[in-house]
Amino acid sequence: MSIIGRTGQGPMGDGNGRGGGMANPNSSKHGNKPEWLQQYDLIGKIGEGTYGLVFLARIKAPSTNRGKFIAIKKFKQSKDGDGVSPTAIREIMLLREISHENVVKLVNVHINHADMSLYLAFDYADHDLYEIIRYHRDKAGGQPINPYTVKSLLWQLLNGLNYLHSNWIIHRDLKPSNILVMGEGEEQGVVKIADFGLARIYQAPLKPLYENGVVVTIWYRAPELLLGAKHYTSAVDMWAVGCIFAELITLKPLFQGQEVKATQNPFQFDQLDKIFKVLGHPTVEKWPILANLPHWQQDVQHIQQPKYETNGIGTVVPLPAKSAAFDLLSKMLEYDPRKRITASQALEHEYFRNEPLPGRNALVPNTGDRVNYPTRPVDTSTDIEGTTSLQPSQPPSSGNAVSGNLAGAHHAIGNRGIPRGPMPMVGIPRMPGPGIGSYGLPSQGGIGGGMNPNGIPMQRGISAAQQQQQVFYTCIVEPSEMFMKIGPEVGFSPAFTGYLIDGRGDVQEHGIVSIMTSLQFLMSNIME
Numbered sequence: 001m002s003i004i005g006r007t008g009q010g011p012m013g014d015g016n017g018r019g020g021g022m023a024n025p026n027s028s029k030h031g032n033k034p035e036w037l038q039q040y041d042l043i044g045k046i047g048e049g050t051y052g053l054v055f056l057a058r059i060k061a062p063s064t065n066r067g068k069f070i071a072i073k074k075f076k077q078s079k080d081g082d083g084v085s086p087t088a089i090r091e092i093m094l095l096r097e098i099s100h101e102n103v104v105k106l107v108n109v110h111i112n113h114a115d116m117s118l119y120l121a122f123d124y125a126d127h128d129l130y131e132i133i134r135y136h137r138d139k140a141g142g143q144p145i146n147p148y149t150v151k152s153l154l155w156q157l158l159n160g161l162n163y164l165h166s167n168w169i170i171h172r173d174l175k176p177s178n179i180l181v182m183g184e185g186e187e188q189g190v191v192k193i194a195d196f197g198l199a200r201i202y203q204a205p206l207k208p209l210y211e212n213g214v215v216v217t218i219w220y221r222a223p224e225l226l227l228g229a230k231h232y233t234s235a236v237d238m239w240a241v242g243c244i245f246a247e248l249i250t251l252k253p254l255f256q257g258q259e260v261k262a263t264q265n266p267f268q269f270d271q272l273d274k275i276f277k278v279l280g281h282p283t284v285e286k287w288p289i290l291a292n293l294p295h296w297q298q299d300v301q302h303i304q305q306p307k308y309e310t311n312g313i314g315t316v317v318p319l320p321a322k323s324a325a326f327d328l329l330s331k332m333l334e335y336d337p338r339k340r341i342t343a344s345q346a347l348e349h350e351y352f353r354n355e356p357l358p359g360r361n362a363l364v365p366n367t368g369d370r371v372n373y374p375t376r377p378v379d380t381s382t383d384i385e386g387t388t389s390l391q392p393s394q395p396p397s398s399g400n401a402v403s404g405n406l407a408g409a410h411h412a413i414g415n416r417g418i419p420r421g422p423m424p425m426v427g428i429p430r431m432p433g434p435g436i437g438s439y440g441l442p443s444q445g446g447i448g449g450g451m452n453p454n455g456i457p458m459q460r461g462i463s464a465a466q467q468q469q470q471v472f473y474t475c476i477v478e479p480s481e482m483f484m485k486i487g488p489e490v491g492f493s494p495a496f497t498g499y500l501i502d503g504r505g506d507v508q509e510h511g512i513v514s515i516m517t518s519l520q521f522l523m524s525n526i527m528e
């Protein structure tokens with residue numbers, strides 16, 4: 001971790017040519033493009049989700065990753081337009097620490113200083129399970145996915161999830177479009193779990209899931225969440241995996257409830273009803289804490305009354321009742337989360353020891369029944385702002401020449417409904433303070449020492465004249481992380497943990513925000 005504002009070390013000049021002394025972030029020799037964007041060739045838009053747009057780009061020289069395709073996710077501004085919350089930044093930093101073959105790789109984090117909009121650059125994957133399933137259902141006339149492919153996809157998904165769960169991370173938004181699959185190249189057919197926007201490190205005591213709004217896509221949402229459980233575990237992901245496993249076999253979502261949008265209420269009656277129609281009602285005998293779940297009690301009429309004649313999962317997923325696949329699926333769709341199979345147990349299941357054995361390249365079975373899935377369409381008419389036209393560009397060929405370099409891919413971060421703390425952000429021209437000189441920062445003409453003359457709240461849209469003069473560093477501090485730091489460099493003074501965005505817009509490491517910054521922040525809070 002870089003310590004910001006300490007003599008003798010620091011991220012400003014980070015050895016990559018980024019950071020200290022970078023040109024002004026908002027002025028560009030290349031038109032209106034933000035400075036950080038100059039390191040990529042933008043190809044076009046590849047998708048749009050709840051939180052923003054996803055673009056395909058290619059890393060330019062002189063990077064060692066030159067030519068590598070990446071997916072840049074641009075986040076919509078929050079309604080109040082106040083930029084990036086510390087919560088989002090914290091989640092992003094969590095992403096950067098994740099490293100596993102079956103989890104997408106976050107390559108870079110960028111912020112536009114002018115409006116504090118956030119961009120994440122992930123390794124690019126040609127396919128995702130949503131598209132693969134759709135291809136079989138709509139374009140291949142319902143031809144089932146090869147059993148080897150299903151098994152390999154599932155095994156790798158569990159392998160990535162096992163890594164996350166053993167690192168105390170719950171995904172919470174698993175669904176087919178979040179499970180990417182690499183196209184041609186050294187990593188062909190490798191699964192990458194994406195979209196950790198809502199993932200948090202989970203610790204006891206657990207927080208209610210719905211504190212952050214609706215977080216798990218409804219069709220894959222576990223019954224304990226739908227019934228209002230305030231405590232959730234990694235078992236919510238295993239329920240989603242069960243739904244995805246069934247969908248890989250049938251090519252149809254397993255429980256396709258009607259979502260009630262824009263609600264803080266986790267209770268989704270139609271979704272529960274769809275589940276009960278297939279699996280029958282859960283019972284207190286089999287799931288003892290059921291009676292304590294808010295909606296089981298509160299919505300007795302809706303929830304407990306309809307009685308269905310059900311014959312179980314076998315009626316909708318065509319698997320022999322005695323097969324290992326059936327057994328594994330049933331264990332994933334166990335009502336009681338404490339009895340539901342875990343990712344590590346699932347990896348040991350008999351299903352994966354039977355022929356065909358799972359493989360690393362899920363797309364190419366030994367039998368040679370290979371399907372050439374189409375790569376993503378690229379809309380080259382939308383630019384990074386999501387509006388105007390780009391120069392027409394070469395979309396990646398299905399034989400993605402650089403895929404071999406790819407280590408992962410990525411997805412969404414969102415802060416939907418995330419409560420914002422008071423004064424979460426600080427945007428200040430960096431003061432010449434202790435230790436600054438050692439980072440080799442150029443002098444900051446026109447700013448002078450002392451407090452930020454413009455006040456502490458996020459500065460945005462600085463004038464062109466100012467842009468010419470300032471090297472602009474932005475700190476995002478976490479008020480909740482305020483602490484008193486005692487040490488030889490800082491004496492005894494308030495300090496914060498926070499993030500530093502360099503002159504180009506690349507987000508640097510999380511660290512201790514300098515005393516000066518801390519004091520300025522503190523002053524502004526007092527003045528507020």
Ligand SMILES: Nc1ncnc2c1ncn2[C@@H]1O[C@H](COP(=O)(O)OP(=O)(O)OP(=O)(O)O)[C@@H](O)[C@H]1O
Pocket residue numbers: 046047048049050051052053054071104122123124125126128177178180194195409410411412
């Ligand atoms: N790293 C990536 N490589 C290739 N495609 C990606 C990558 N990340 C996301 N995509 C694709 O971009 C599209 C939009 O993704 P995004 O995560 O924004 O939304 P979503 O998952 O479809 O929906 P939501 O935002 O509601 O979760 C999806 O088709 C997704 O597969």
